Amino acid sequence: MNQKVLKKTNRHIIKKTTIILLFFVFVFQHNKAQEIYDLSRCITTSLEQNYAVKIVRNQEEIAENNVTRGNAGYLPTITTTNRYGANLTTTTQNMNDGSERVSSGIYNTTGSAGLNFNMTIFDGFNVKTSYQKLNELKKMGELNTQMSIENLVAQIAAEYYYYIQQINYFKNMEYAVSLSRERARIDEERYLLGASSKLELLQSIVYLNADSSNLARQNEAILESEIRLKKLMAVENLEELIGVKDSSILFNPDLVYNELLDATMNFNTGLQIARKNQTISELDYKIITSRAYPYLYLSSGYTYTYRGYGTGSISDYGTLAISNQQSRAFNYGINLSMDIFDGNNRRREKANAQIDVKNRGIRLREVEQDIKAELLTVYYAYENNLRLVQMEEQNLEVARENLEIALERYKLGSLSGIELREVQKSLLDAEQRLISIKYQTKLAEISLLQISGKIMDYA
Numbered sequence: 001m002n003q004k005v006l007k008k009t010n011r012h013i014i015k016k017t018t019i020i021l022l023f024f025v026f027v028f029q030h031n032k033a034q035e036i037y038d039l040s041r042c043i044t045t046s047l048e049q050n051y052a053v054k055i056v057r058n059q060e061e062i063a064e065n066n067v068t069r070g071n072a073g074y075l076p077t078i079t080t081t082n083r084y085g086a087n088l089t090t091t092t093q094n095m096n097d098g099s100e101r102v103s104s105g106i107y108n109t110t111g112s113a114g115l116n117f118n119m120t121i122f123d124g125f126n127v128k129t130s131y132q133k134l135n136e137l138k139k140m141g142e143l144n145t146q147m148s149i150e151n152l153v154a155q156i157a158a159e160y161y162y163y164i165q166q167i168n169y170f171k172n173m174e175y176a177v178s179l180s181r182e183r184a185r186i187d188e189e190r191y192l193l194g195a196s197s198k199l200e201l202l203q204s205i206v207y208l209n210a211d212s213s214n215l216a217r218q219n220e221a222i223l224e225s226e227i228r229l230k231k232l233m234a235v236e237n238l239e240e241l242i243g244v245k246d247s248s249i250l251f252n253p254d255l256v257y258n259e260l261l262d263a264t265m266n267f268n269t270g271l272q273i274a275r276k277n278q279t280i281s282e283l284d285y286k287i288i289t290s291r292a293y294p295y296l297y298l299s300s301g302y303t304y305t306y307r308g309y310g311t312g313s314i315s316d317y318g319t320l321a322i323s324n325q326q327s328r329a330f331n332y333g334i335n336l337s338m339d340i341f342d343g344n345n346r347r348r349e350k351a352n353a354q355i356d357v358k359n360r361g362i363r364l365r366e367v368e369q370d371i372k373a374e375l376l377t378v379y380y381a382y383e384n385n386l387r388l389v390q391m392e393e394q395n396l397e398v399a400r401e402n403l404e405i406a407l408e409r410y411k412l413g414s415l416s417g418i419e420l421r422e423v424q425k426s427l428l429d430a431e432q433r434l435i436s437i438k439y440q441t442k443l444a445e446i447s448l449l450q451i452s453g454k455i456m457d458y459a
């Protein structure tokens with residue numbers, strides 16, 4: 001009777017654990033049943049919807065809008081000024097003979113309209129250099145957009161494969177639960193047959209519960225990664241469940257360092273930005289140097305002026321003879337100017353600009369060295385990870401074979417529960433290490449492609 005109660009209780013515990021397991025399996029499968037994204041679709045969606053990309057594209061558009069001949073100073077400026085006004089005047093005059101003359105309520109009006117034209121003929125090549133600088137700033141905006149997009153694509157790819165890594169971890173833990181459940185079933189049968197102690201059975205149930213708990217926590221890790229992926233894509237409804245098309249992490253084992261180095265020197269965005277900064281600093285130096293030349297400007301204008309004179313109450317004085325006056329004037333001129341001495345400010349600014357050009361050159365060489373060092377470091381890690389993948393694949397095969405032998409021995413009673421648990425843990429650890437090293441290899445590949453300017457190959 002006690003054995004029947006115990007059997008019923010143990011089965012209830014195992015059944016309850018199985019129900020919990022099936023619940024998380026259902027949640028995981030439910031995720032997979034939703035909208036499916038592959039890496040290319042994730043990237044395309046993020047490039048269309050990501051908020052940071054939208055902002056940097058707007059900034060690029062501002063830089064593009066600034067590239068005009070008028071902004072550089074090639075085009076003339078035409079302005080108009082117009083004014084209308086009036087005044088009411090009362091005048092008192094005291095004469096030598098003691099008499100007084102008063103003019104009161106005199107209302108005068110004035111009006112003017114003018115059109116002015118100004119154009120730079122020559123300003124020491126400042127206009128030409130400014131236009132070149134505006135074009136370089138436009139290209140800088142394009143490079144900044146490109147860098148933001150490349151960073152986003154790298155983030156998307158890393159998170160996409162991290163999500164797959166977590167799914168593979170889940171499957172591995174799911175397999176661990178199935179092994180623990182099988183062990184609990186074996187221990188239950190052995191205990192009922194009197195071939196094992198109750199301690200062994202209870203320990204098997206503890207292991208089953210522990211593995212089930214790990215599985216539950218892993219499902220949470222999957223959901224967190226999914227949310228981050230949707231956030232990068234700027235999905236409007238973050239509660240909407242999605243799935244990924246790929247089920248394993250595949251990487252390119254054939255990347256060649258010399259090819260990556262050549263691509264890096266030609267296409268690395270950070271390096272191109274550093275070069276562009278040096279070019280802009282050289283143009284700033286030319287702009288300052290242009291102030292040493294004379295400046296030649298053309299200006300002209302047309303002005304119309306109207307004055308209306310009012311008549312007020314006049315005592316012993318008479319009336320005004322003019323009721324209004326109009327005038328029209330056209331003017332033009334050529335202005336030549338040149339800074340002879342400005343307190344040595346131009347010399348100071350020119351010296352500072354030269355230093356800035358040198359600093360930009362030094363910075364460019366520093367960026368080149370940093371990028372080369374990063375490329376070489378990541379490539380060494382990539383090569384090492386490739387070797388580790390092969391090693392861990394071999395370890396996994398050995399661990400699987402070892403578990404099969406251990407299970408047979410455990411069924412026959414020639415292997416203890418602790419020893420079986422160690423064998424089982426060795427297999428699961430081998431699976432975990434292989435999944436992890438594959439992900440690390442993929443991250444190295446992503447970094448190498450980003451450094452070499454080839455990250456958009458994923459799109």
